[in-house]
Structures are given as structure tokens and as C-alpha cells.
Amino acid sequence: MRANCWYGTGNVQVVDVPEPKILNPRDAIVKITSTAVCGSDLHLYNGFVPTMKRGDILGHEFMGEVVELGKGVNNLAVGDRVVVPFPIACGQCAQCQRDLYSLCENSNPNAWMAEKLWGYSPCGIFGYSHMLGGYAGGQAEYARVPFADVGPMKVPDHLDDEKVLFLTDIFPTGYMAADVCGIEPGDVVAVWGCGPVGQFAIKSAYLLGAEKVIAIDRFEYRLQMARDKGGAETINYEFTDVHEALKEMTGGRGPDHCIDAVGMEGHGPGLAGAYDKVKTMMMLETDRAYALRQAIMACRSGGTVSVAGVYSGFIDKFPMGVIVNRSLTLKSGQTHVHKYMRPLLERVERGEIDPSFVITHRMKLDDAPDAFEMFTQKEDDCVKVVLKP
Amino acid sequence: MQHNRNDEWDAGRLAATLGWIAVGLGATIAVRKLMGSTTDAEVAPRRSNRVRIERVTTINKPVHEVYAFWREFQNFPRFMRHLESVEVMGERRSRWRAKAPAGQSVEWDAEILEDREDEWIAWRSLPGSQVENSGSVRFSPAPGARGTEVRVQLQYSPPAGRVGRGIAWLFGEEPEQQIHDDLHRFKQLMETGEIPLSDGPSLWRPAQPARDPQEIRNLAGVRAS
Numbered sequence: 092m093r094a095n096c097w098y099g100t101g102n103v104q105v106v107d108v109p110e111p112k113i114l115n116p117r118d119a120i121v122k123i124t125s126t127a128v129c130g131s132d133l134h135l136y137n138g139f140v141p142t143m144k145r146g147d148i149l150g151h152e153f154m155g156e157v158v159e160l161g162k163g164v165n166n167l168a169v170g171d172r173v174v175v176p177f178p179i180a181c182g183q184c185a186q187c188q189r190d191l192y193s194l195c196e197n198s199n200p201n202a203w204m205a206e207k208l209w210g211y212s213p214c215g216i217f218g219y220s221h222m223l224g225g226y227a228g229g230q231a232e233y234a235r236v237p238f239a240d241v242g243p244m245k246v247p248d249h250l251d252d253e254k255v256l257f258l259t260d261i262f263p264t265g266y267m268a269a270d271v272c273g274i275e276p277g278d279v280v281a282v283w284g285c286g287p288v289g290q291f292a293i294k295s296a297y298l299l300g301a302e303k304v305i306a307i308d309r310f311e312y313r314l315q316m317a318r319d320k321g322g323a324e325t326i327n328y329e330f331t332d333v334h335e336a337l338k339e340m341t342g343g344r345g346p347d348h349c350i351d352a353v354g355m356e357g358h359g360p361g362l363a364g365a366y367d368k369v370k371t372m373m374m375l376e377t378d379r380a381y382a383l384r385q386a387i388m389a390c391r392s393g394g395t396v397s398v399a400g401v402y403s404g405f406i407d408k409f410p411m412g413v414i415v416n417r418s419l420t421l422k423s424g425q426t427h428v429h430k431y432m433r434p435l436l437e438r439v440e441r442g443e444i445d446p447s448f449v450i451t452h453r454m455k456l457d458d459a460p461d462a463f464e465m466f467t468q469k470e471d472d473c474v475k476v477v478l479k480p
Numbered sequence: 481m482q483h484n485r486n487d488e489w490d491a492g493r494l495a496a497t498l499g500w501i502a503v504g505l506g507a508t509i510a511v512r513k514l515m516g517s518t519t520d521a522e523v524a525p526r527r528s529n530r531v532r533i534e535r536v537t538t539i540n541k542p543v544h545e546v547y548a549f550w551r552e553f554q555n556f557p558r559f560m561r562h563l564e565s566v567e568v569m570g571e572r573r574s575r576w577r578a579k580a581p582a583g584q585s586v587e588w589d590a591e592i593l594e595d596r597e598d599e600w601i602a603w604r605s606l607p608g609s610q611v612e613n614s615g616s617v618r619f620s621p622a623p624g625a626r627g628t629e630v631r632v633q634l635q636y637s638p639p640a641g642r643v644g645r646g647i648a649w650l651f652g653e654e655p656e657q658q659i660h661d662d663l664h665r666f667k668q669l670m671e672t673g674e675i676p677l678s679d680g681p682s683l684w685r686p687a688q689p690a691r692d693p694q695e696i697r698n699l700a701g702v703r704a705s
């Protein structure tokens with residue numbers, strides 16, 4: 092089968108690989124009908140995530156048709172059309188039973204690697220480094236889905252792929268980022284980063300009752316999407332002092348909740364931006380946290396800073412004093428997709444949101460290398476690419 | 481298999497990078513932690529030639545279920561990476577066979593010293609075994625209905641020569657890590673009924689489907705379930 096594989100920093104190639112087979116009783120094989128490139132794939136592409144190996148199949152946002160089932164999967168049938176959550180979760184460990192599926196204690200066969208870096212291991216993730224399981228990803232014609240009795244969710248035929256594909260990751264990710272803030276009436280939410288997750292965080296904050304959402308980015312086409320599709324007010328940080336602008340827009344209080352939808356490859360203007368760039372290049376710091384620092388500084392006293400963007404290692408100049416002295420709450424986590432998938436599908440079915448609004452490019456799986464390059468360079472006003480095998 | 485060490489994040493580069501990060505932060509403590517600090521298990525053989533290991537895990541199952549599964553020693557090769565077979569020869573005796581390098585195997589007989597249902601099992605190898613070893617496992621309910629805490633404690637004296645090398649291999653270069661990983665598999669098996677299989681176990685092969693599933697099982701040291 093054809094699959095998009097990682098071959099080093101800035102190098103992905105679509106090559107022929109063996110088709111997946113059932114390895115365990117709770118496995119399923121899914122014939123992929125739609126798959127997407129995630130912003131977090133760019134962290135792999137740009138070499139920010141350790142334990143990648145040449146030939147790793149990428150992709151953790153995918154859906155398709157069940158073509159084969161292990162003998163332990165009784166709730167699915169061959170022919171079912173399913174969306175597959177990006178975290179792999181067993182459903183039976185203590186974390187899964189608390190609905191913290193991305194912390195599944197059993198789904199990472201390479202847990203020891205993650206334990207060395209993070210103390211304990213989170214769940215395994217499709218196509219996202221050996222440290223997170225070494226699972227072949229879904230930018231391919233077929234994928235093996237472990238614990239298929241727990242993860243994949245059947246979707247109704249009348250909703251086409253583009254309306255449900257993002258239930259696998261970015262819609263729940265943006266939604267969880269807003270959900271953990273505990274938004275109350277009158278709250279203002281600021282969102283750093285208007286990529287796909289940021290766009291869903293904006294929409295979700297409104298769905299959860301925010302009074303106003305303010306979106307921050309430097310690409311005008313993304314800010315325009317945030318205004319037109321998300322109803323957000325916007326700040327372009329290249330031309331505006333974000334801290335002062337947020338104060339001005341919130342009556343001097345600061346946003347009640349600040350969402351970092353940027354992650355570890357943030358860009359910062361001026362001296363601080365250059366500082367992080369040099370430090371990450373010298374491997375003295377692994378993650379650039381410009382957006383996160385700004386979000387913490389800007390947040391209303393007693394407010395919430397919610398981190399949806401991916402960080403993998405260490406950051407520098409973390410303003411802990413702000414968190415302590417102004418009683419901020421820091422929330423984060425890889426998305427517990429299994430918890431959010433069904434309620435969000437219901438919102439799609441009720442017409443409260445059409446997640447396909449983020450799609451700017453539809454391409455063939457074979458064009459994945461072009462898609463990665465375009466997405467990472469922010470060319471052609473790219474926000475979200477959907478690939479068809 | 482294609483290799484390009486410059487692009488690839490192998491364990492060495494990960495370790496080196498983490499080292500640099502820690503040096504950059506001036507955090508030598510972090511280095512020690514990330515590199516794995518010197519443990520008793522590593523020091524012990526040099527001092528007394530005796531290795532002692534203790535590991536603990538929590539399993540989201542009631543005590544009696546965990547105890548019962550453990551007490552069926554035949555189950556051990558399903559989660560212990562290098563174990564070939566366990567033959568139960570009577571109420572208290574069993575014969576253990578483990579894989580050793582170059583198609584060799586090592587064997588020893590063990591006897592149960594103490595067996596308290598749902599609480600505690602202690603065993604030791606019988607005199608004259610190729611591998612002198614002993615150990616115990618304690619089962620106790622975790623607080624707040626969090627399942628069962630399983631504490632394993634074992635010690636062995638690696639013999640000299642070929643068999644000694646076999647034993648070193650059996651427990652890996654880091655015996656504590658090996659037992660930790662085996663306990664993780666025990667937990668996976670108990671909680672989910674299977675041991676999840678990576679397409680790219682460790683960093684031995686890329687995360688791509690294998691032509692032959694057995695290749696994956698062999699690399700992972702897991703039997704077909």
C-alpha cells in the first residue's frame with residue numbers, strides 16, 4: 092500500500108509498504124477514506140520530536156471503513172464507517188475509566204522511552220514517534236487500529252467525511268482547550284494561534300458560552316478565518332502590542348481564559364523571539380514558548396491558561412511568578428478524544444457546527460510531501476489539508 | 481534497512497540531546513535522573529555479586545484476580561520477555577526455562593517457600609540450580625478502590641562463564657528496567673487481556689506494518705494471543 096513516511100527533518104515521502112495485519116484480538120484494520128495533516132505533524136517534520144525513525148508512517152487524523160476485525164472486537168462489523176481517535180486507549184485502566192483516555196496506562200508498548208523523558212508514559216498515538224508507541228500512522232491506504240472496541244466511532248452515512256473527519260483530533264482538541272477553562276457567562280477568551288486547533292478553540296469557546304473571543308496570530312488569512320468563520324475579534328501580533336491590546340479590549344481586566352494553540356514552535360518578535368530561536372537551535376531549550384509566556388502574562392488574575400499546543404520537552408524563562416502571585420490555573424493535556432467524540436458528533440448532527448470550515452486544501456495522498464511543505468511554510472493561505480488515499 | 485544516523489533519533493542521540501539540555505540548564509540533577517542514576521542493582525554485583533531488584537505496579541483489578549493469575553506460573557512466559565516455559569511439577573515445585581543467547585537456554589527448579597492466598601508468595605531456586613535465585617511478590621489492595629499493588633522483589637547471583645552471560649542477558653543490561661517492563665506487560669495482560677504490539681517496537685524497526693506479524697512478536701518478545 093502507499094503510505095506517507097518520515098525520512099528525516101523536512102523530508103517525508105510516499106512509498107510502498109506492506110499492508111497491516113491483525114496482530115492482537117482487539118485490533119481492527121481500517122481502509123482509509125480520508126486523512127489529514129495535523130499541525131502537530133509539523134513538529135515531527137521539523138525535527139522537534141525525539142525517537143522518530145526513518146520510514147515511520149505518519150498521520151493520526153484518519154477515518155474509513157472497517158475491513159477486518161480481531162476476534163475480540165464485538166461492537167463493530169466489517170463495512171462500518173468509523174472515525175478513529177488519535178490517542179490509543181484500552182478503556183480498562185484507571186486513567187481510561189476516569190475518562191482521561193490520552194493517559195491510558197496500557198497502550199504504549201514503548202512506555203519506557205516516554206518514562207525516561209517525562210517520568211510516566213502517556214497513551215500511544217498513531218504515527219507519532221516510537222516514544223509514543225511506534226504505531227504506524229494513518230496517512231496511508233490502511234491502518235491497524237489497536238483496542239478497536241474502544242476507539243473507533245461509527246458515523247452516520249448522511250454526514251460526509253469532511254464533516255466528521257476532525258472528530259479524530261482537532262475539533263475535540265480545540266473543544267477540550269475551551270472546556271477545561273470552565274467558561275462562565277460574560278467571560279472573554281483569548282486564543283493564541285489561528286491554525287486549525289485555534290479555529291476550533293474559538294468556535295468551541297462560543298459554543299460553551301463565552302461572551303467574546305479574541306484571536307491572535309500573524310497571518311492575515313488565518314485572522315480573517317477567525318473573524319469570518321469564528322466570529323472572533325483579532326490581533327495581529329506583528330503590528331500590535333498584544334498585552335496592551337488585550338487590556339484595552341477587556342476593560343483593563345485581561346482575558347478570563349487564555350488558550351495557547353501554538354505550542355513549541357512559536358514565533359516571537361524581537362529579542363525574546365531571537366533568544367528562543369537560538370536556544371532551540373543550540374539544543375539548550377527544546378521548545379519555544381513565546382505564546383505561552385505571553386498568554387500567562389496577559390491572563391486576568393485568577394484566570395485560566397489552557398495549553399492545547401504541543402510541547403515535548405523543556406522551556407525557558409517560564410514566568411512561574413505570575414502563576415503564583417496572580418492565582419492562575421494552568422490546564423493542559425493531550426486530548427481525551429474518546430470522551431468528546433460522541434457529544435461533538437451530536438453537535439455536528441444538530442447543525443451547531445460544520446467542522447469542514449477549516450479545510451483549505453484537498454489533495455491526493457501521493458501529494459503529502461507537497462502538503463507538508465505548503466503547510467509548514469504557510470503557503471497558499473493553507474490552514475488545513477485533507478488527503479485522499 | 482536504511483540508516484542515516486544524522487537524521488534519526490536513536491536512543492543515543494536522545495540521551496545526548498537530553499544531556500545537552502540539562503547542561504544548558506545547569507541542571508546536573510536532571511542529567512542523573514534522565515540517564516538513569518546508579519542504582520543498587522548495578523552496584524550490587526560489583527560488591528557482592530548478588531543482584532537485588534524491587535519493582536511495584538498497580539493493576540486495576542481486585543486482589544484475588546491478580547493473585548490467581550500470578551499463582552498460575554504457566555502464565556509467566558506470556559509477559560516475561562525472556563522466559564520460555566514454566567512447568568508446574570507439584571504443589572510447590574516448578575521448572576523454569578529461559579532463552580539464552582545463541583539458541584541456548586538455562587533452566588532451574590524452584591520451590592514455593594510461602595504462599596498466603598491473595599497476599600504473598602515467596603520462592604527460591606532449589607540447591608544445585610544453574611541459577612541461584614529467590615524472590616517474593618506481595619499483593620495488597622490499593623487505597624480508594626484503585627485496584628491491587630503488586631510488589632515484586634527478587635535477587636539472583638549471576639554464575640560465572642557461559643551460563644552467567646546467559647543470566648545477564650536474561651535480565652538485560654538493566655535488570656530493574658527489564659523487570660519493570662515485564663511488570664508493565666503483566667499489567668497490560670491483566671487489564672486488557674492482551675499485550676499491545678507496536679509496529680516499531682523500541683527503535684528496532686520503523687513504524688510500518690511487517691510482512692510477517694511474527695517478526696513483530698519476536699522483536700517484542702510476545703507470544704500470539
